[in-house]
Amino acid sequence: MPESIFDYEACLLACARGDQQALRRLYEQDSSRLLGVALRIARDKALAEDIVHDAFLKIWRGAGSFDPCRGSARGWVYSVTRHLALNVVRNSGRDVPLSDEHEQLAEPEHTFEFTARTGQIHTCLEQLDPARRTCILHAYVDGYSHSEIAQKLGTPLGTIKAWIKRSLAALRECMA
Incomplete structure (x- = not known):
């Protein structure tokens, strides 16, 4: 039986209007999968649960900033969670004072450059073969391992690894 299609974009628009439901x-739709993404990164269940909690708070507060022109609503939800998890892992156990160079990166012209390059990645992803793009998204948005992707797509593990390696090289070249 096919899975019913969940309208992430409509859901985010409703969140932006303050619709708690x-x-x-x-x-209910994605908390368990988002927990999986956070768990793969944090490698600690309690920490991953905290990350997912914080991600939903951030999604609730930031739903109005979602821009469908910059990517899918589902991708945005997963990237919020993934970025929070990565930040927690990077920052755990270390408080490092920022140098002047790091402060400069937060200035508006650098923020604009980051935003422009973020849009560029979507253009580059669209240039990939759909099967290869799916592999990249499963690996870097959904947080699946290569073997999980192979199982999900019914494709040999070696093929998945090769597709991801070649696709990353193509993305690097496109972004350069």
Whole structure:
């Protein structure tokens, strides 16, 4: 039986309007998968649960900033969670004072450059073969391992690894 299609974009728009039931629906739809993404990165269940909690708070507060022109709503939800998890892992156990160079990166012209390059990655992803793009998204948005992707797509593991390696090289070249 085919899985019913969940409208992530409509759900985020409803969250932006303050619809708490929309956030509940999103939580019911993806909290377990988002926990999987956070767990793969944090490697600690309690920490991963905290990350998912914080991600849903950030999604709730930031739903109005979602821009469908810059990517899918589902991708945005997963990237919020993934970035929070990566930040927690990077920052755990170390407080490093920022240098002047790091402060400069937060200045508006650098923020604009980051935003422009973020849009560029979507253009580069669109240039990939759909099967290869799916592999990249499963690996870097959904947080799946190569073997999980191979199993999900019914494709040999070696093929998945080769597709991801070649696709990353193509993305690097496109972004340069």
